[in-house]
Every structure is written in C-alpha cells, then in structure tokens.
Amino acid sequence: MADEALDKALNTLRDKHVRITPQRKLILNYLITHHNHPAVEVIYQELAPQMSSLSLATIYNTLNLFVEMGIVIEIPNENGGIRYDFFGSPHYHAICENCGKVTDIFDPNFPKIEEMIQTEAARQSGYKITSSHIEVYGLCDECQAKLAAQKPDGAAAEAHV
Amino acid sequence: MADEALDKALNTLRDKHVRITPQRKLILNYLITHHNHPAVEVIYQELAPQMSSLSLATIYNTLNLFVEMGIVIEIPNENGGIRYDFFGSPHYHAICENCGKVTDIFDPNFPKIEEMIQTEAARQSGYKITSSHIEVYGLCDECQAKLAAQKPDGAAAEAHV
DNA sequence: GTAGTTGCAAACGATTTGCATTTAT
DNA sequence: ATAAATGCAAATCGTTTGCAACTAC
Numbered sequence: 001m002a003d004e005a006l007d008k009a010l011n012t013l014r015d016k017h018v019r020i021t022p023q024r025k026l027i028l029n030y031l032i033t034h035h036n037h038p039a040v041e042v043i044y045q046e047l048a049p050q051m052s053s054l055s056l057a058t059i060y061n062t063l064n065l066f067v068e069m070g071i072v073i074e075i076p077n078e079n080g081g082i083r084y085d086f087f088g089s090p091h092y093h094a095i096c097e098n099c100g101k102v103t104d105i106f107d108p109n110f111p112k113i114e115e116m117i118q119t120e121a122a123r124q125s126g127y128k129i130t131s132s133h134i135e136v137y138g139l140c141d142e143c144q145a146k147l148a149a150q151k152p153d154g155a156a157a158e159a160h161v
Numbered sequence: 162m163a164d165e166a167l168d169k170a171l172n173t174l175r176d177k178h179v180r181i182t183p184q185r186k187l188i189l190n191y192l193i194t195h196h197n198h199p200a201v202e203v204i205y206q207e208l209a210p211q212m213s214s215l216s217l218a219t220i221y222n223t224l225n226l227f228v229e230m231g232i233v234i235e236i237p238n239e240n241g242g243i244r245y246d247f248f249g250s251p252h253y254h255a256i257c258e259n260c261g262k263v264t265d266i267f268d269p270n271f272p273k274i275e276e277m278i279q280t281e282a283a284r285q286s287g288y289k290i291t292s293s294h295i296e297v298y299g300l301c302d303e304c305q306a307k308l309a310a311q312k313p314d315g316a317a318a319e320a321h322v
Numbered sequence: 323g324t325a326g327t328t329g330c331a332a333a334c335g336a337t338t339t340g341c342a343t344t345t346a347t
Numbered sequence: 348a349t350a351a352a353t354g355c356a357a358a359t360c361g362t363t364t365g366c367a368a369c370t371a372c
Contacts, residue, residue, distance in 0.1 A: 019326060019371055040361080055329045060362060076237045081361070094282040094290070103286040105278075113274055117266075121255045121297040125264040129255070129299035136282040138290035180346055182352065201336085216354045221337060223352095241362070242336070328369070334362085344353070 005032050005088050009071045016069060026051055027062050028071075031086040037075055037093075037102040039083050073133065075102055090114070092134035098143035105136070166193050166249050170232045177230060187212060188223050189232075192247035198236055198254075198263040200244050234294065236263055251275065253295035259304035266297070 009028055013020055026047055031038075038046070040059050047054055063084055066072035075083040075093055077100060085093075085102075090110050094103045107113070118129045139147065170189055174181055187208055192199075199207070201220050208215055224245055227233035236244040236254055238261060246254075246263075251271050255264045268274070279290045300308065 138288040
C-alpha cells in the first residue's frame with residue numbers, strides 16, 4: 001500500500017519529466033510512510049542519519065517541487081512555519097491552536113464539499129480552479145485537559161503575549 | 162455599515178479587556194474599509210502617512226492580537242507571507258497561484274459547509290472546534306489570459322524554480 | 323554528453339523581542 | 348496609579364540563492 005503510493009507518485013514525476021534522485025525518493029517515501037505532518041526541520045532530523053550528505057536546501061527545494069506537482073500539500077502552521085503532508089487520499093485538517101498538532105480528517109462528504117466550493121468559487125470569481133484546502137481550528141484532547149487543569153474556574157482573562 | 166462593524170469589533174475588544182489604542186483603532190478601521198487582503202507591509206505603507214509614529218512592530222502585534230480575538234483572519238500567501246482580512250461576514254477565499262491575488266467568495270452554502278466540516282472534524286478528532294478556513298486555489302482571469310498568451314500552443318513543460 | 327540537481331555557505335527578509343517611554347483605564 | 352501598549356533597534360530564524368561539483372537521463 002505504501003509502495004503503491006510511492007510508485008504512483010514516482011510515475012507522476014516521470015510523466016512531468018522530473019528527475020528522480022535518491023534524495024527525492026527518500027523524502028517522498030518518508031512523507032508517504034509518516035503522517036505526522038512534519039516541518040522541514042523534522043524531515044531533516046529524521047533523514048540525516050540515513051543520508052548524511054542530505055542538505056536542508058535540498059529538502060526545501062524538493063518540497064516546493066512536490067507541492068507544484070500536486071503530490072504534497074502545505075499546511076499553515078500558526079507560528080508562520082509550514083508543515084507538509086503527502087496527499088494520497090483527499091482529506092482536510094484539524095489543527096490545534098494551542099500545541100499545533102495536526103490531525104487528518106477523512107470525511108466521506110469531502111468530495112462533495114470540495115466540488116461545491118470549487119464550483120461556487122469559479123462562478124463568483126472566474127478563476128480556473130485547481131485545488132482547495134480546508135482547515136478546522138480548535139483545541140485537541142490533550143490541550144483541552146491541560147487548559148482545564150490550569151484554570152479550573154471559568155476565568156475569561158487570557159494572556160495575549 | 163462600516164461604522165457598525167467597527168463598533169461591533171471594538172465592543173468585542175472591550176469585552177475581552179483589551180485596551181483600545183489609537184493604533185488599534187486605526188488598523189481595525191483600515192481592515193474594515195479595505196478588503197484588499199493586505200500584507201503587513203502594505204498596511205504600514207498606507208497608514209504611516211496618517212500616524213507617522215506607527216511602527217511595524219505594533220502592526221504585527223496588533224494583527225496577532227486581532228487574530229486571537231477572532232475578528233481578523235490570516236490568509237496564507239504562497240510565498241510564505243501572510244495576508245490579513247477583517248472577518249465581518251463569513252466567506253472563504255480564492256487565491257491565484259500565479260499572482261497571489263485573493264478574492265472573497267460569499268457562498269450561501271458556507272454556513273452549512275462550515276457546520277458539516279466542523280461536526281465531522283470534532284467527531285473524528287475529539288477537538289473542540291472554534292473556527293475553520295477554506296481556501297480554493299487556481300488561476301485568476303488575468304493570469305489565465307496572460308499565460309495563454311505566453312504559450313499559445315498546448316506545451317506541457319513547466320519551469321520548476 | 324548535458325541539462326538538471328545537489329550541497330554548501332552566504333544572503334535575505336519577514337517576524338519577534340528587550341527595554342525605556344508613553345498611555346488607557 | 349498602574350498594568351499594558353508603543354516604538355525603536357537589534358536579534359532571530361526559516362527560507363532562498365549563487366555557484367562549483369556531481370549525476371540521472
């Protein structure tokens with residue numbers, strides 16, 4: 001299953017005349033087998049042991065390439081950074097506003113919803129639509145518990161840095 | 162109408178015990194009256210003439226605050242940057258992949274769609290959902306025309322960086 | 323063979339931060 | 348009165364870039 005996805009992605013690259021280098025294969029495989037929505041730095045830390053020559057610059061270049069090719073998507077990271085996700089089967093993301101955790105949501109209605117918003121967007125704007133992203137923000141289980149423990153009362157005041 | 166929105170937003174701030182400074186009012190008013198989805202730098206250029214002491218740092222701080230308060234939303238800007246948008250009435254965005262233009266889409270189905278995705282996300286992830294974002298990517302009118310002019314044939318090859 | 327890719331280090335630029343001063347409440 | 352916000356400049360950090368060496372096709 002992971003291999004299927006890898007082959008399919010590699011074929012997509014071949015079709016677009018993009019060279020398949022060991023680095024690209026390694027990064028692609030990592031993304032397919034890890035759905036932890038890694039930031040660039042995380043990918044680097046994980047893969048450096050396997051390919052000591054691998055550079056950050058190459059990871060940046062490769063990810064940008066994959067995004068253009070449509071096989072990887074970017075997820076905004078409240079803190080300005082970007083996280084990446086292999087886009088095998090369509091899904092959207094729930095993002096924790098407190099800890100930044102990203103959870104995949106596989107919604108049976110997603111294709112329907114995606115078509116609705118793309119159709120409406122095209123109608124209103126005249127854009128030629130190619131893709132869409134949905135993110136839902138909130139508090140994950142752990143952070144709900146953590147924050148509840150910190151202020152057991154219903155205090156409203158909130159630190160704004 | 163613009164004033165209503167401003168008053169409503171100011172009350173939101175008051176309710177949360179956030180001080181209303183001239184800078185905050187100025188920035189808020191700018192966002193309410195300009196739906197050009199400005200980047201920080203743009204806001205700075207526009208407002209500096211009106212308040213020469215206004216600093217970039219204050220704009221950054223203020224916008225982050227507004228986002229936390231839920232009266233302004235961030236729009237990811239392919240080039241890593243962030244653009245801001247006053248969130249008066251619910252809408253989502255069509256973003257041009259070529260020139261970065263952002264167009265508001267006011268979809269009558271948006272509330273329905275938002276509820277669907279928030280409900281499903283909560284069910285699958287256990288998150289306590291607070292908000293959601295939808296972005297649709299594609300090519301705007303002008304860029305469609307521009308690109309069609311550049312390669313009148315159906316050439317496939319594409320520069321990647 | 324050759325255009326495309328890598329890796330390094332340097333450059334870049336957007337955003338954040340520390341701190342003294344000012345200000346809203 | 349005082350806790351919070353501003354503005355400045357410096358620091359930070361993620362990302363991009365120029366270029367020589369390397370490699371997939």
